[in-house]
Amino acid sequence: MSTLVLFGGNGMLGQALQQALSGHTLHVLTHHEVDITDAAAVDRALQTIRPDYLINAAAYTKVDDCETQQELALRSNGLAPGILAVAAKQHGCTLIHFSTDYIFSGTKPEGYQESDSPDQPVNYYGQTKLAGEQAIRAAGLKEYYIIRTAWLYGAHGINFVDTMLTLAKTKSQLQVVNDQHGSPTYTVDLAVATKQFVEQALPYGIYHLTNTGDCTWYEFATEIFRQAKLPVRVEPCTSAAFPRPAKRPTYSILLNTKLAPLRPWQAALADYLSTVSG
Numbered sequence: 001m002s003t004l005v006l007f008g009g010n011g012m013l014g015q016a017l018q019q020a021l022s023g024h025t026l027h028v029l030t031h032h033e034v035d036i037t038d039a040a041a042v043d044r045a046l047q048t049i050r051p052d053y054l055i056n057a058a059a060y061t062k063v064d065d066c067e068t069q070q071e072l073a074l075r076s077n078g079l080a081p082g083i084l085a086v087a088a089k090q091h092g093c094t095l096i097h098f099s100t101d102y103i104f105s106g107t108k109p110e111g112y113q114e115s116d117s118p119d120q121p122v123n124y125y126g127q128t129k130l131a132g133e134q135a136i137r138a139a140g141l142k143e144y145y146i147i148r149t150a151w152l153y154g155a156h157g158i159n160f161v162d163t164m165l166t167l168a169k170t171k172s173q174l175q176v177v178n179d180q181h182g183s184p185t186y187t188v189d190l191a192v193a194t195k196q197f198v199e200q201a202l203p204y205g206i207y208h209l210t211n212t213g214d215c216t217w218y219e220f221a222t223e224i225f226r227q228a229k230l231p232v233r234v235e236p237c238t239s240a241a242f243p244r245p246a247k248r249p250t251y252s253i254l255l256n257t258k259l260a261p262l263r264p265w266q267a268a269l270a271d272y273l274s275t276v277s278g
């Protein structure tokens with residue numbers, strides 16, 4: 001049993017991590033309790049808790065708002081991971097940090113391996129998350145895991161599955177973009193897989209963890225309505241038909257070459273739907 005501190009404990013992934021890691025001595029800190037951009041507050045928390053592992057599920061995740069809230073995005077996603085890495089080094093604990101497929105430009109249809117160098121993120125959120133990874137490496141901490149994930153959904157958060165289920169209450173027909181490819185990932189599966197970083201002596205470094213397989217948002221929506229037995233007709237459209245403040249990568253598939261694969265995304269979706277409808 002290890003002593004863990006979890007930052008961003010109230011977020012969508014944070015809540016799933018709370019469940020998955022409950023067999024350990026887990027100290028959950030919310031944004032209200034500790035702001036990860038505040039080095040002194042982070043230091044005080046580690047001084048008090050003396051954790052073996054510092055888990056960072058906190059981030060500024062409003063991808064479109066990052067384009068206008070650039071200073072906040074950079075502080076939260078780009079600079080704070082460096083603060084956490086320095087603190088982890090000082091207090092002798094291991095850092096587990098979550099990053100994203102959006103650090104890649106999304107131009108490789110075959111997907112990205114852990115060893116691929118991030119190129120040019122297509123939006124500011126991706127740029128700040130990449131800066132966060134670089135800040136961790138620059139801190140000189142050896143004991144870190146960066147877990148890149150993608151297209152998260154689960155309880156306690158705004159996510160695509162819930163949005164589709166809500167739209168189905170008022171619409172019988174929807175257009176959904178069919179030119180962005182990724183791997184939908186259930187927060188519960190990611191949180192359970194995160195346990196192995198605490199419970200096994202895995203080599204430090206970068207990992208890719210998503211549910212297995214990939215699809216477009218159109219294909220994801222179609223599968224959601226098929227499994228939920230909802231009579232919504234989904235039509236494919238292009239991203240150009242739905243312009244948003246932040247551009248999205250076309251292919252942001254993360255290839256996991258280091259760990260046991262998570263189950264296929266369709267099976268994970270079925271589990272999630274059984275929790276929301278039952």
Ligand SMILES: NC(=O)c1ccc[n+]([C@@H]2O[C@H](COP(=O)([O-])OP(=O)(O)OC[C@H]3O[C@@H](n4cnc5c(N)ncnc54)[C@H](OP(=O)(O)O)[C@@H]3O)[C@@H](O)[C@H]2O)c1
Nearest residue numbers: 008010011012013031035036058059061098100149150152
């Ligand atoms: N969601 C996705 O599709 C996705 C995809 C790939 C990677 N990720 C990564 O996965 C991780 C978890 O994402 P998520 O979807 O669970 O995000 P989330 O639901 O938005 O949760 C993020 C949490 O971080 C907190 N937070 C924000 N700024 C903070 C700060 N300065 N100090 C302390 N806490 C702060 C938020 O609190 P407030 O709400 O009170 O501000 C919130 O509770 C993030 O690193 C994200 O980049 C997410």
